[in-house]
Amino acid sequence: MRHELTLRIGPATFRVGSAWRAPIDALARLYAAYPDQRGAIADFTVRLQPTSLARRWVRPSIFITGDHGLADAAPMSLAHGLLAAEMGMNLQMALGWRRHLLLHASSVEKDGRALVMTGESGSGKSTLAALLGERGWRLMGDEFALLDLDSGAILPFPRLVSLKNRAIDVVAGAVAADRMGPLLRATAKGDIRHMVPRADAVARMTEGAAPALLLFPRFGHQAEVRPVGQGEAFMRLTQASTNYVALGEPGFAALTRFVTGAPARAIDFPSGEAAFDMVDRLWDELA
Amino acid sequence: MSAALLVRALRDPASVAALDATGWNGLIAAARAERLIGTLAWRLDGGAVPAAAAPILDDARRDAEREARQALWEADRAAQALRGLDVRLLLLKGTAYVAAGLRAGQGRFIGDLDILVPRAAMPQVEEALMAAGWEWVKPDPYDDAYYRQWMHELPPMIHRTRDRMIDVHHTVLPLTARQTPDAEAMIADAVAITDGLYILSTEDRIVHSVAHMLADGDLQGGLRNLWDIYCLLPDADPRTLDARADRHGLLRHVSQARRLAAALYGDGERLTVWDRLVRARLLARDGWGRETRKLLVFAFYLRSHWLRMPPQMLVRHLWTKWRKGHRPQ
Numbered sequence: 304m305r306h307e308l309t310l311r312i313g314p315a316t317f318r319v320g321s322a323w324r325a326p327i328d329a330l331a332r333l334y335a336a337y338p339d340q341r342g343a344i345a346d347f348t349v350r351l352q353p354t355s356l357a358r359r360w361v362r363p364s365i366f367i368t369g370d371h372g373l374a375d376a377a378p379m380s381l382a383h384g385l386l387a388a389e390m391g392m393n394l395q396m397a398l399g400w401r402r403h404l405l406l407h408a409s410s411v412e413k414d415g416r417a418l419v420m421t422g423e424s425g426s427g428k429s430t431l432a433a434l435l436g437e438r439g440w441r442l443m444g445d446e447f448a449l450l451d452l453d454s455g456a457i458l459p460f461p462r463l464v465s466l467k468n469r470a471i472d473v474v475a476g477a478v479a480a481d482r483m484g485p486l487l488r489a490t491a492k493g494d495i496r497h498m499v500p501r502a503d504a505v506a507r508m509t510e511g512a513a514p515a516l517l518l519f520p521r522f523g524h525q526a527e528v529r530p531v532g533q534g535e536a537f538m539r540l541t542q543a544s545t546n547y548v549a550l551g552e553p554g555f556a557a558l559t560r561f562v563t564g565a566p567a568r569a570i571d572f573p574s575g576e577a578a579f580d581m582v583d584r585l586w587d588e589l590a
Numbered sequence: 591m592s593a594a595l596l597v598r599a600l601r602d603p604a605s606v607a608a609l610d611a612t613g614w615n616g617l618i619a620a621a622r623a624e625r626l627i628g629t630l631a632w633r634l635d636g637g638a639v640p641a642a643a644a645p646i647l648d649d650a651r652r653d654a655e656r657e658a659r660q661a662l663w664e665a666d667r668a669a670q671a672l673r674g675l676d677v678r679l680l681l682l683k684g685t686a687y688v689a690a691g692l693r694a695g696q697g698r699f700i701g702d703l704d705i706l707v708p709r710a711a712m713p714q715v716e717e718a719l720m721a722a723g724w725e726w727v728k729p730d731p732y733d734d735a736y737y738r739q740w741m742h743e744l745p746p747m748i749h750r751t752r753d754r755m756i757d758v759h760h761t762v763l764p765l766t767a768r769q770t771p772d773a774e775a776m777i778a779d780a781v782a783i784t785d786g787l788y789i790l791s792t793e794d795r796i797v798h799s800v801a802h803m804l805a806d807g808d809l810q811g812g813l814r815n816l817w818d819i820y821c822l823l824p825d826a827d828p829r830t831l832d833a834r835a836d837r838h839g840l841l842r843h844v845s846q847a848r849r850l851a852a853a854l855y856g857d858g859e860r861l862t863v864w865d866r867l868v869r870a871r872l873l874a875r876d877g878w879g880r881e882t883r884k885l886l887v888f889a890f891y892l893r894s895h896w897l898r899m900p901p902q903m904l905v906r907h908l909w910t911k912w913r914k915g916h917r918p919q
Contacts, residue, residue, distance in 0.1 A: 304878055316642070318615055320878050344614045344642035348622075350878055370622045370879065401649040551656060 304350065309340040310392075313449065313460040313508050314402065317392050318345035322352050322359055326384030333385070333463055333484050333497060336505050347371075347395035351387050354378045367391045371398035383487050386495055389463060396447055396460070397545040403449035403458060404554050407543040410448040410457050411440035416515035416590060417457040418582070419448050419565070421543045424492075427522030430470040431578055433498060437477050438579065442504040443512070452553045455560050456511035461504045463497040471496045473575060515590035517567040520578065524571035528581060531567040566590075592616030593813065593875035596626060597854050600817065603633050614643050616877030623879035624813045625699040628654030632697030654697045661685040661700040664754050668703060669786050671722035675714050678788045680706045680780050682759065682798065686789040687818070694821035699814070702746065702755040706790075708777055709760040716744060716758070723750045732910060740766050740899070762801050762838070766899040769805055771797065771838035792826045793834035797844060800835075804843040804868075808887075808894035812872045813854075820851040 304320030306327040311317075321327050349369040353359035363381035367390055376394075379387045396405060408421035409432035418440070420428040429445040436442030443459035451458055463484065466474050471494060475483055484497035517536060531539075540558055541547045547554050566589045572578040595617045598605050609617060621627040631647035632654070639647060661684060669679045682704035687695030707715050724747040726734070737745040743759040761773035776798070780788040790798055796819060803815035835844035850868060852859035861869065871890050874883040881887055895904050 342611050344611045344618075344640055344646075346646055348615065348619045348879055350880065352880070370619060399649075401652060402645060549653070549656065 304352070308334075309343050309345055310334050311338050311340045311343070312392070312462045313444070313458060315347065315396060315400065315460070316340055316343055316345045317347050317349055317395065319349045319388055319391065320351070321384070321388070323363065323365075323381055323384060325381060326351055326365075326388045329385040329485065330388050333499055336499070336502060337508075347392070347399060349388065349391035349395060351384065351391060367394065369395055371395050377491060379490075383490050383495075385484060385497065386465075386487050386490055389465065389497070392462065393446065400449075400546060401549060403451055404550060404557050405544055405546050406448045406450060406540060407446070407545070408448040409445045410443040410459070410512075411435045412443055412457075412459075412512040413440050413586070415512055417443065417448075417512035418516045418518065418586065418590070419457060419514055420518045420520050421448075421540065422520055425467075425522070427470075427520050427572070427578070429464060430466065430474060430522075430575070431520055431582070433464045433466065433470075433474050434477060434575055434579075435582065436464075436501060436504060441507060442500045450514075450557050450561055451511060452550070452557045454511070455513065455557060455564065457514050458511040459504070459508050461500045461508050463499060466496050466498055468493045474498055514561055514565040516586060517562070517565050518582070518585070519567070519569040521569065521571045522573075522578075524573065526573060526577050526581065527571040528585070529569040531569050533562045533567070536562040536567040592620040592877040592879075593624065593873040596620040596624060596630065596875075597813065597873070599630060600626070600633055601855050603637050606634060607638060611640075611642075612877065614640065618643070618646060619877065619879030620875045623875055623881075625811060626814050626817065628657075628697035628699055629814070629817060630697070651697065654699070657700045658688045658695065658698075660754070661688055661703065664703040664749075664752070664756070665689060665787060666785070667722070667749075667752070668705060668719070668756060671718050671724075672715065673786075675711065675718055677707050677711045677715060678777070678780060679786060680777060680788045680790070682706055682790070683818075686795070689787055690783050690789050692821065692825075694818045698818075702757050704757045704759060706759045706773065706777060708774065712744065712758070712760055719747060719756065719758070723752075724748065724756055725750055727755070730914070732914070736907070740764055742767075762798055763806050764898050766903065767806060767897060769801070769839040769843075771801055771840060775837070791834075792822075793831045796822045796826055796831060796847075797835050797838050797840055800843050800847040801838070801840055804846060805840060806894065806897060808891040809868065809871050812868075816847070816851055816854060816872065819847050820855040823848065823851060 305322055306324050307320045308327050308330055309318045347370050351365050354364040354366045358364040364378040365387045366378055367376050367387050369391055408419050409428045410417050410419045411432050422428045432442055432445045442461055444461050445464040447460040449458040449460055482499040487495045568585055570581050599617055621630045627650040631650035665681055665685050672679055681689055684698050684700035685703055727746045727748050734745050742761045742764050743757050746755050746757055748755050762771040763769055776790055776794045779791045781791055782788055799819050803812055835841040849859045849865055853861055871886050874881055874887055876882050
């Protein structure tokens, strides 16, 4: 393809090709601190291609695909090219990654132990992880946590943090301007802005941590903590995993080990401050 | 052209030693796009590959093993569903190759479960499958009626809880196609493998695969079909195969498949002009896994419809599909 870039995030290498220059330039700027992978054999190919011949030039429209793709993927405007590239990489992981159990969860690390947070989009897990990453924790990832099938460790996947709507201002106030990407207005998921993880999160992106606490956060509710049984945690994590079925027995064994080894709580919180207090308290009590 | 790289790697696994990173990226992208990555991984097993490529191939091998396991379980479930009927469960394509331990099944991608049953038994089979949890996928009444009136198979069904598709064939090609292979003869000569499962005879397996590749369809996935045929051919006696192909009206197609298989995956063969066009279509894939040669690909797409039905019917069909918003590619 005309423009390309090869990136490594955690254990995975992506070759991203684009019919346009802008998405690649945006990626190159925001991923500048990540290892240079030019000329590497990539685990996945991502393609940002015009939805039709004319759409390369006239009202450019991106079809996101690659080694793994969805035939009915919604086209995206070139103005959202950075988001398209991120979605393309996520799609490859979600559909093609087999080397770890992939959990749709954020994770942060302290003292060699990991806090894993999982929930629906909008639960606040991404924002919470981003903010904890600015408050003494190491950000391991805001979207995918990789559970190692042999060691039981959580491995990082510290791609750019994707902040949505109200979370944008909250986080932008806490980090330096050069770590923020462009504001992408009115995407299918609302306004989106990407944040570059701190240098230590990138430098230590192959370093795992033993899971010590599992949280199911929910933003926008009265503060409340509920215990979550191992069975419920297991079932909810199978739903939060895109490759649980594909991994077969090793996936079952790893997930069993995870939920029997780490305590789980559901937390509802009305604000970031309330969440920090709850996380600190639960971490001291349980982890 | 990276489909050519893929074909070379399958023909001569040692040839990958000469690839640089760009070559490997192209090879892997083409193999994934053609759904031959598992086959490639199996072919390259034990040989020297770069450290970064090894885990990709390991993943592909594991995926293929899982697919084979799932496919056999689906076959088992279908056999269970049809137990009360006086119908043999005759497996086709990938599941058949895996169940019988054929070389064509090694590393093969398997999507749906394909089975062949006598046309007269279709209503009972349909009923038994519905009772066992399969349900219709196509909600569109035109599509449903179209399948039932003109096609060689029932509309696809999907299992309610296992989310796996089954294609129930009652003959080889659409009823409107020019050739009319003898499905009853295929069923009569089927070979038992195990546990009440049957597969086509050595010759019929090849004829069936050739029919789908060259007398039907637009050659999407053609490299994989041709690999199947290449792997199946050595099992058959050439003269018996010719006689069988002739009986099914597909001798010309089988001869072409032989030439193409030898040219692409074997020791080479003289190709006709028409063979070369088919080969050009088969190799239309670039180093990013994208389809190339758009015009040629589109021509084969048109041809697939031309083969399927008489002109007047084709016009009516395309008009109906167009109005429903269907567009090629």
